[in-house]
Amino acid sequence: MEKIKITIDNTEVEVSKGATIYHAAKQIGIDIPVLCYLNLEHLNIENRPGGCRICVVEVEGRRNLAPSCSTECTPGMVVHTHNLRVMNARKTVLELILSDHPKECLVCSSSGQCDLQKLSQMMGIREIHAVENAEMSTYRKDFSPALRRDMDKCIMCRRCETICNDVQTVGALSAVNRGFMSVVAPAFEQDLVDSPCTFCGQCVAVCPTGALTPFDDTAKVIRALSDPSKTVIVQTAPAVRAALGEEFGLEPGTLVTGKMVAALRSLGFDKVFDTDFAADLTIMEEGTELLDRIGRYLNGEKDVKLPILTSCCPAWVNFFEEYYPDMLDIPSTARSPQQMFGAIAKNYYADLLKVKREDLVVVSVMPCLAKKYECQREEFSTNGNRDVDFSISTRELASLIKSCNINFDSLTEEEFDQPLGESTGAAVIFGATGGVIEAAVRTAYELFTGKKLEKIDFKELRGLDGIRMATVDFNGTPIHIGIAHQLGNARKLLDGIRSGMYNFHAIEIMACPGGCIGGAGQPLHHGHSDIIKARFDAIYREDSQKKIRKSHENPFIIKLYEEFLGHPLSEKSHHLLHTHYFDKHKK
Amino acid sequence: MAQFKMHLLVCGGTGCRASQSEIIVENLKSEIKNLGLENDAQVVITGCFGFCEKGPIVKIVPDNTFYTQVKPEDCAEIVREHILKGRKVKRLLYEDPETQKHIEDSKHMNFYQKQIRIALRNCGFIDPENIDEYIARDGYAALGNIITGMSPQEAIDIMKKSGLRGRGGGGFPTGIKWEIASKSKADQKYVVCNADEGDPGAFMDRSILEGDPHSVIEAMAICGYCIGATKGIVYIRAEYPLAIKRLKIAARQSRAYGLLGQDILGSGFSFDIELRYGAGAFVCGEETALIKSMEGLRGEPTVKPPFPAEKGYLGKPTNVNNVETFANVPAIFLKGADWFSSIGTAKSKGTKVFALAGKINNVGLIEVPMGITLREVIFEIGGGIKDGKKFKAVQTGGPSGGCLTEKHLDTPIDFDNLIAAGSMMGSGGMIVMDEDDCMVSVAKFYLEFTVEESCGKCAPCRIGNKRLHEILEKICSGKGVEADIDYLKNLSRVIKDTALCGLGQTSPNPVLSTIEHFHDEYLAHVKERICPAGSCKALKLYTILPDKCTGCTACVRACPVDAITGEKRQAHVIDVNKCIRCGACYEKCKFTAIHVQ
């Protein structure tokens, strides 16, 4: 790579050709502030519209200031990142942005998380020069089951637009209008529920302000907890334990399973269970379904639909219901772990406790916003009573813990309750891309071949590449597996299948970058994709430390089948653990 | 074939068509037929003559008779008197506003005397819908010479030598632009003609396309040969239906002659053009925004570099020039780079087309050599200020430009001098203002335009211009304070320094230049609460002239805020502090005793 030398703030720095001033500065420890710029290096996601103009610097010999995020270094360039001209420009531009931004930071749900707030603090903004009663651009607010849009707070960084279109290829959002009234919105500025939005929430995950925030049911959870007539149980998704600690200042990648359980118990949940239990259950059902289809396929049955697609991710389910209505028969019919847990809790566990379904409140803690929507789907309710009553996010759990005066750091680690708290390493890795299919392979291999698996780690299925393909040897039968995370990659894979370019037996798809660990309910990464990498490693660390690492060996799962379900794909299973899909256009 | 002795050239530009020039053509033709003069006189519909103030224009050659404001009912007289009997119809001749003399020969009109027409060489001269007339004037000869006898680099060298700079506003040397695009390697390249003229008050590109579409097509083909492109795209405003029509006709004719298409003139070079329509977004005049728009997207500019010459339309190297720039190209190759560079100033060669408008006698389109002074343009060609008022300022460069004043009248006009004076060439709009124009309001007017046309992508332009406008509004409504002027200045400078594209980077120019040249006027607004030009409604000062007031009390009853007091049959007084400047008293007073300042 060709190298060039430039001078930044009187320091010479050597950079690769093509590097931007922003990156060159970073190399020598100068952090130029940015607002619209977003670079998730590990995931190949970049948003660089050059629109906010906060990152401007002075380049000697240039007429105007240069946006450092998108100006390439040229040999001999002399850059000043903080002289009077630059500081004045940055401050003035920031004031302009603030002059069109509601000043309700104290009560904003992004308070403390907001990049704009942090920036104005950093820049020492103490007043906003503008005409009295300066006009603000205002828009209709939009509440959906998973997220809310308050676009008065939009600063047109376009991150959400880039994510929704270029990364996720969902196309729910676009910049609309022009000039002062321009904003990112669904078509006709209608509500998100009327758009193709999948509620993946990745727009929320990258929003630098409080314009896009999760729909928050924490208040209802608190009410349920304080209602003596209710038994409130909680399930926590695998990805939550790998990220929750970040909200309490712990290093990314710190596993806080035991502290999390302790905190939940101290919040007053009657039972603290694990979604991982349901994940093991999912593998039993989905794995069996996979083997059934492969078996029939190998027997030469013509109408067998392959590949089988995983169906744990509700945003992904929404995506194929919207865009692949012709392929609704290929995903696994197995419900997601969250919903399996809900169904078992309300139909099995409630009976064990001898409480009425209506008096058992099931709360889920999820890394995900789409789960908030999923638990509201009609098919997951019985007589208007949901299997999962409320879904709150990792971030919301953190603030609930904080607001209840619980000192997370000093908690003693505790264990999950039983029977719905036992889980295997296979369930843990559901939290990362490739994990579900690896878990399925671990079980399917043994069931298919009747042999014990020698090597439990399927490293060929792991990684953060957007699309991965691998072939697993099932004792002489090659099983072709495809993996994609982020919906744009899913689309590529699906289009390839539709056109006959790919031949897979099984495909795992997760809507969020890195899988659930990068979900929109997780602590915000603020553009640092290495955080996602750290969570990814933590998940596999937890797996390797587990005593049992294959779902079909989970003793409580075995017991559940013996006592209640019978066997995988039994009639009861079908009724409680499987679902069907809808063509969104026919709604 | 009949040998016509006279040609009646009738302007078929948008302006004259709006005043029934099509009917005029019909009437002239039928009267010629009536009198059996079909073999003597030919009626030709041409492009714009530029003298839009007095349209519709009928020009008769070879005697250069210039009839102005011709009405359909005048046609019979023109034919009977002039064509048949050789007597000019005096009352329709152009009358010099100074001498009040009718001028028989357009060569003697001040309007035309100082003009040199290169880009407009065929406008008002040929029938734009007839390719033969273009060919008769050496049309496509430049293209033919180049593609059969020159290497692309040789042609580029001529362009560079000519010193032609982009006429769209920036003034980037055209030859260098072509050279960069020619050196970019790609399987496909594009030549784009920017005809998305959007400056309010500038209409030269439209006039060229309406009056001489072939010159643009020829130049695009030349450019295509030079940079190695076989495809050309004209991005044109949808609001220009006539220009679109003429361009389409021209392209069709060129194709029929094989001057567009495969293997042009047996040279092996192929080139064709297509049209794309703008849809009402000023920012699409900026080349990166234009490219986005051509791709069917929102016309939002992108950060440069990469420049379109490296990565443009569909990611391919793209050369974008505007209409006027292209219109110069064939002439340069026909007459030589030396000829072209002999016209103009040291760094600005050739001519520039300006659209003269505002409070000036001769509104119209003119083409003058670079280096001409504003005084010559406004007072000689433009015929001075309307209604004998006093010249105050001239705005050049549209919303991106600034105001020039009395002290700039003798500055030679070229790219660099205008920038040094705080304005810019822009696309060539020139709006003349007189003593009745309030410069704060003028700045406000332009900001209103920018606010409406800002694409909204970058914060300084989206919000900053809005705030500038709000402050100007505040000053015009009499609520401004002195600190506002300082804030205007700082905000303007920051917007210039930080905005993403040319639109934002130049949008504060009207504010900065009016503050610089008319600081007193701003001060009068904020300190004395007076609008010296008397144009800001909220700053009008109403007083009662005691000697005229009869004390009838009509005004007292009209005043909605009881600001007028006085005894019956005694002179009344207006309390300035109470007065809301509604003007009700002024309307009611029968004795013109209310004085407005």
Add this chain to the structure above:
Amino acid sequence: MSALILQDCHKKTIEEICIYYKNDPGDLIKILHKAQTAFGYLPESVQREIAFHLKISVAKVYGVVTFYSFFTMTPKGKHPISVCMGTACYVRGAEKVLDELKDQLRIKVGGVTENGKFSLDCLRCVGACGLAPVLLIGEKVYGRVEASQIKGILDSYQD
């Protein structure tokens, strides 16, 4: 925003326009121009249909429609009135003409009179600066318009 429910013939028109441009999203703006010529405006249903044929998101189509001032989502009046607000017209009193029109028609810029007879818009320079201020009603150009003439001009549109 008025809801136009597409009939089969409407759908066919849109399909033909899209096919003419090979369903190429790069020609979206041309397609929108043609559709607006065909329908007079671009209601939601038309935009949805176009998005469907071009296989792009409706949000993108809407984003483009709302970016360009030439495109409109409201039907125009029978006699669309446009006031030129170019600089030349502005300094020669276009604002007064516009105010008078607003008063007479009792609508704002961008509005349509209740009876659907007139709609009022501004545009930027028709290039008839010699005739400033200029007013267009339909295709007809009125030059050197004064506020006092407005009533007479409007009255001449009887139907």
Add this chain to the structure above:
Amino acid sequence: MNKIKSLDDLRKMKQNLEHEMNIREKSNEPESLVQIRVAMATCGIASGARTVMNTLVEKIEKDKIPAVVTQGGCMGYCYAEPTIEVKVPGKDPVVFGNVDSQRAIDILVKYVVNGELLEGIIPTNYQTINEKK
């Protein structure tokens, strides 16, 4: 329309077409051309001015004489109609009376092209038609 196949074809085509534009081209720079003005008032036309004009135009076109023919009103020499005024660049204008087709050609060939003096010049006080009231 036939395709133009080469640069030569284009040049030939230009030559064939340019005469149609001559009148306009000439009007562009009248000062450098010989200006011939034919008096075309009623008296002139009655005496055959139109024929004279046609002859002039055709001859100029045929021989590519750098001259332009325009019409004028009555010059006041009704006794000598048809009359034409000829102004050679750099010289004072001269008026010829009683011009017929043959004389018109003579004037063109002898006076305009060869600069010979001809008979039949009407003495004037060197007023051009323009200045006449």
